[in-house]
Amino acid sequence: MRVTVIGGGNSGYAMAAHLSKYGNEVTLWNRSSSTIATIMETKKIHCTGFIHEVIPIHMVTDNIKEALKDPDVILITTPAHSHKGLAELIAKNIKKSALIVLNPGRTFGALEFEYVYNMYNKNYKQTIAETQTIIYTCRKIGDDGVNIIALKDSVLIAGTGTTSSEEIISRLPACIRQYFKPAKSIVETSIGNVGMILHCAPMILNVGWTESKFYNYKYYHDGVSPTVSEFIEEIDKERVAVSKALGYEVESTKEWFIRTYHLEGETLYECIQNNKAYDTIYAPPSLEHRYVIEDIPCGLVPLEAMGLKLGVDMTYTSLTIDLASKLMKRDFRETGRNLEYLDTTFIKNWQMTITGGGVVSNEQYEY
Numbered sequence: 001m002r003v004t005v006i007g008g009g010n011s012g013y014a015m016a017a018h019l020s021k022y023g024n025e026v027t028l029w030n031r032s033s034s035t036i037a038t039i040m041e042t043k044k045i046h047c048t049g050f051i052h053e054v055i056p057i058h059m060v061t062d063n064i065k066e067a068l069k070d071p072d073v074i075l076i077t078t079p080a081h082s083h084k085g086l087a088e089l090i091a092k093n094i095k096k097s098a099l100i101v102l103n104p105g106r107t108f109g110a111l112e113f114e115y116v117y118n119m120y121n122k123n124y125k126q127t128i129a130e131t132q133t134i135i136y137t138c139r140k141i142g143d144d145g146v147n148i149i150a151l152k153d154s155v156l157i158a159g160t161g162t163t164s165s166e167e168i169i170s171r172l173p174a175c176i177r178q179y180f181k182p183a184k185s186i187v188e189t190s191i192g193n194v195g196m197i198l199h200c201a202p203m204i205l206n207v208g209w210t211e212s213k214f215y216n217y218k219y220y221h222d223g224v225s226p227t228v229s230e231f232i233e234e235i236d237k238e239r240v241a242v243s244k245a246l247g248y249e250v251e252s253t254k255e256w257f258i259r260t261y262h263l264e265g266e267t268l269y270e271c272i273q274n275n276k277a278y279d280t281i282y283a284p285p286s287l288e289h290r291y292v293i294e295d296i297p298c299g300l301v302p303l304e305a306m307g308l309k310l311g312v313d314m315t316y317t318s319l320t321i322d323l324a325s326k327l328m329k330r331d332f333r334e335t336g337r338n339l340e341y342l343d344t345t346f347i348k349n350w351q352m353t354i355t356g357g358g359v360v361s362n363e364q365y366e367y
Contacts, residue, residue: 001173004029004071006086007078008036011103013146014138015077015176017045017055022175027059029067036060038143046145049138068094073101073172077134079290080106080298087113091120098126099171101157105130106295107190107302108337110160129159129168132189133260135179137277150277151179152260156192158183184248191243191306192250196299198224199291201232201320203284207327210283219283220272229269234316236268239303245310287328296324297336305339 001024005016008030016028030036039045040060047055061067068074068090076086083102090100102109110130117126137150157180158165165182172180183189198220203210206223217223224232236253243250257263257271265271272278284291300321307314325332 001025002070002072003027003173004067004074006030006067006074006076007082008032009077009079010138010140010146011077011134011136013045013140014047014136014148015075015103016057017047017051017146018136018148019173019175020045020055020057021051021053022173024173024175025058027061027067027071028057029061029064031062033062036062042144044144046141048141048145048147050148050151064089064093070096071098073099076100076102079294080104080109081294083109083113083298084116087116088120091117094121094124094126097124099168100126100128101168101172102128102130103135104133104193104195105186105189106195106298107193107300108186108339109190109298110158110186111190112337114160127159127161127163127168127171129157129163129165130186130189131180132156132183132192133195135176137281139281149280150261153179153262154181154259155179156181156183156189158186158189160186187243187246187248188250191239191246191248191303192256193239193299193303194253194256196295196303197232197236197239197253199295200300200324201235202228203287203289203291204320204324204327205231206283207287210285210287216285217283218278219281220275220278223283224269224272226269229267229272231316233268235300235320238307238312238314238317241312242303242307242310245307245312287324292324292328296321297332301333301336302339304333305337309339 003019003024004027005012006029016026020026043057043060045055045057047053102113110128114128132155135152135155136148138146138148140146157168159168169177169180169182202223205228209217240250240252254268254271261275263271263274265274300317304314304317304321321332
């Protein structure tokens with residue numbers, strides 16, 4: 001299968017190497033050539049962990065026209081704040097229909113992407129989908145390497161249109177299909193976004209440790225204390241309440257850990273501490289990191305906006321956005337996915353849009 005992987009970060013390297021290992025013709029594209037300069041020359045990614053070998057890549061490029069020449073599938077692995085610009089860039093350069101998957105979409109990513117894409121390209125209709133999270137727990141090691149620590153199980157995936165989640169999975173490369181689970185709706189992938197629960201508040205509440213020049217802490221095992229865990233569980237309850245208001249009930253973050261990582265734990269704190277995949281995950285050195293600058297504007301901001309629109313108490317979510325905005329001296333609500341432009345496309349017909357034309361029924365989609 002011809003696959004274009006968009007993004008030369010941790011996930012992009014892991015996905016490109018994994019797909020190439022199993023015989024797919026992979027093109028890896030990144031906007032900045034400096035990030036991928038080494039593998040542009042060698043066309044090889046050095047892998048450790050789940051895959052322990054050097055994997056050749058068919059093409060590595062910063063030329064978007066080359067990257068979009070003839071893909072069957074486009075897998076986007078960039079931070080969510082890049083989705084809007086990528087939708088325009090892809091729309092202006094693609095000359096065929098394909099499956100486009102945001103890995104992950106964060107909150108309402110696929111809907112934003114579809115809206116922007118359709119503004120610039122009406123000739124080639126795309127199947128647009130999003131995942132709940134990336135299937136890899138991974139970190140880059142140098143300019144040409146990646147450590148694939150673990151692969152998650154049953155990662156939810158759904159699309160924006162009438163194409164079923166099962167069909168979307170069937171169109172993915174065979175080697176990664178087993179790691180996905182069909183979602184009933186993008187409510188499960190968008191409101192099911194657990195990254196905004198695990199990333200935002202712990203970073204903000206540990207700002208002193210994060211900015212320390214003398215100590216580097218393990219992000220999950222050290223940074224998520226019992227008190228921090230209890231706080232993010234309150235945000236999680238608000239997230240679940242929003243899903244209920246939309247006619248669904250997404251799983252809690254604790255339930256997600258148990259299902260995805262096959263863990264045991266009575267509390268979210270225990271699940272995080274019991275996750276061996278987090279043993280080597282250290283905290284970022286600055287708040288200028290995707291845990292804040294991606295997951296707040298593209299996660300918590302649209303979650304809060306939808307919750308308030310539906311009359312849900314969003315106290316803990318709002319507090320986290322407020323604190324992050326004050327610490328970073330920027331208005332994340334102004335720059336984030338605040339739903340204003342989406343009002344014209346799907347909010348008024350939300351239930352029809354998220355099911356590809358079918359109205360949500362609590363009875364029909366009861367767990």
